Amino acid sequence: MDPSYQRGPYTGLDWVQATHLYERVIASENEALQIRATVELGWLSEDVPESILAQMVPILVELLGRPLGDHQPSIQEAAAYCLNCFTRRGDGALCMHVGQSGAIPSILGLLPQSAGRFQRILAKCLRNIVSCDSLSRVILARNGGLEVILDVIASCSDDTRPYLLEILSALVMVREVRRVLVNLDGLSLLIESAGNGKMVSRTRAAHAIGLLGVTRRLRQKLVDLGVIPVLVGLLQDGDMLAKLTAGNALGIISSHVDYLRPVARAGAIPLFAELLEGPDPLGKEIAEDVFCILAVAEENAVLIAGHLVRVLQGGNDEAKAAAADVLWDLSGYKHSVSVVRESGAIPLLIGLLSCGNNDVREKAAGAVTQLSYNEADREDLVNAGAVPILLRLLHDESEEVKDNAAEALINFSEDPSLSDRISEVFDIPAFQNILDRLARIRASDEHMVRSLDRMNVEQFTEDPELA
Template sequence: MSHSDIESIDETIINWEQALSQYETVMCSGTETMQIKAMTKLARLSKHAPEGLLVRIIPHLIENLDDYHSVNSDCSLQKASAYCLKCIACRGDGGLAKEIGRLDGANPLLWWLSHSNGEFQVVLIKCLLVLVTFCNSSRAVVAGNEGVEIIISLLNSYTDDVRLYLLEILSALALLRDVRRALTRLGSLKFLVEAASCGSMVSRERACQAIGLLGVPRRARRTLVELGVIPVLVDCLRDGDHIMKLVAGNALGVISAHIDYSRLVGQSGVISLYAELLQGPDPSGKEIAEDVFCILAVAEENAVEITRHLVRILREGDDESKASAADVLWDLASYKHATSMVRESGVIPILVERLESENEEIKQNVSGACAQLSYDEADRMALAEAGAIPILIEMMLHDELEEVRDNAAEALVNFAEDPLYCDRVSDAISVPSFRDMQNRLLHIRASNEHMARSLRRMTDWQLTWNPDLV
């Protein structure tokens, strides 16, 4: 079969079985030049060919790459095979890439990657990128055969567009824990930070996800911050698509889990971006924003800005956003440095107004925030002045939700213990739910006091027993 016969195949009206037979004939008995031209034609036709036919061809292409004896030649046959594999792997939703991975196609690609250069190396990089993007087993093969070291070595050599392909390979590999450990061990986390800042959106999302997983250990978190990860993640949260905003927002929350980094994150202008997530339609975004706000608010300067956004959302947001804002305020009300700023923000009258919301989640979270605020004398006064007491009594007696009734009862117990307000809650004192909550709080306080005494005794004993601690 001549090359002209192959070129004469009409891509729109093709007998694919006949075409496969012609291809196999050329690959078995044709010259190397004919074989290369046949594979080039196959690569062009691969976007039209039936997947079943391509599955039958894949083993032959991998077999060509398994011929390592050609390393001293120009490797034209292997280059054509790699290019053809890349075109086939790009077909569809990744099913053919997974088939190549199942047949261990990543292994010869990786071998040739470390024994090639120039145009052949670029073809191998592109092919490998498709495999690790779609195929978990290919990622494992690359990671388990010094692939991380090979990619890092190439990253130190390339500065052009090929570098983006390498960074995308790295971001896919970094989803594996062993690869993240290797990057940390090799001092190469800078490449992962770079991968989060450029390339395709999917690749940047993977890099952000890996950064979030890496940021849990304190040492790695410090290294990432020193490498400039905070502004990179902020850019992803600001400019990314919906998924990237979630992934980057979560990763920033992990990085923020240290008071010094919490301040840095807060200073980056990110709080308004989390407020947007809190007001967005995605429940996952709301959950991430709630968690990160609670982390960032540990730094007092962050708590001021966060509270301002929460007040605005409680005034203007939809029901879901109001419920989320109240949930964060419920947590912030337990922070010693935040109680005064919550009160001074003017949010307490808004919370009291929201107690009468028809939305159950809003009532639940707002009543919880009021219960927490009621532990502070000045906040109790602000709640009373805003008219909270009769509303709380009504909620404790008649609300359908048990948690709302419990929250209201908890707040009323604190009012009852305050001489200024005990007369105003006298009608509630005889109610069984009030008594139950009062006894529950007494047990909790007694348990906490006992634990505190035990900790003090243990500390004294340790200091006495261990001379190294004295």
């Protein structure tokens, strides 16, 4: 506020007495004194007990709602400054109290009428309020807040714009606001808010983008407006929550064949590999899902496989399991079979079959089994020493590992070019036991399918309306 107002020593004050003094000043007719006292209250707010400040909120809200006069700075600016100081306090309880005490409609009314410092103070205060309180967001939305914010953004100074974008990112957490934002052509501002401002605000915007991107029409509009590089930038520079949110949103954007290559060209694949190697389990899950989407494009699959091989060569068992799981999925893609083989992953997967980590063994065994359905890969698997390891896995403690090992060995045995090299597998009791169990499961499945078919036919013929 006014630099002529100098903060003095306020230690040892009787806050109750000071409150009564402030109330008497506000009740007076001296606007200059009211402004000075209100500004000093803002300065003091860092030291004043929160319970005392809460008592001051209704007074300040009333000052904020007064008609604008000619005095500069105005009492409204002083009240906004003071409330802005309040909303920066503590754990957010006072901020919520301000938002739910009637300040929001007054701030909305003043924003279009203000400029410069006054407008910036109003924007900061409103930003603080809606950032910490979901109910305040609803109050803002129901008072026409979105329309006002969009209009003010279009005409405000560069110094105020970041705060308004942060308000927008908080507002779009309300579902009804997202619908209106689309109708008002505000998506470009939402994308801008995902690329600028505080990390928590950028994360909120990315979350809203992910929610909107589920719809095909909006997904295309977001891409046309430049959302991909913005999300990739957040995936690269954000904190962990921002990376997870941006990664998830990129996964949603990628779920259309037209955007597989643009996402990869923007540099997303190495960043998802970092997420896969990172400490967060959700990050691994997101990276796995997005890799499986992006790998639908063959050139993406080549890049992804290269990063997965690097992960398999590392020392992180959780990351190895995640990488093997992706390779398991990629091995089922028609074009990716050769990609996995040419990446050099097969010897690494064979090595992981002897890993002490059960999850790693299961994922590697699944990938090996999937690869064993392809003739060229069967040859490479056998040459890499898969057979003796798979034979040992028939005695593994994991039923899934045992079943996958048996399935791969069956595929080898049915290959005329390999049957002689693994004929001894049929003499192993454990292998015969698994074969018998698999045969019973298949027979049970076939019986169930026949029963369901028969039941459907009987229901059809006995339907009285069709008789």
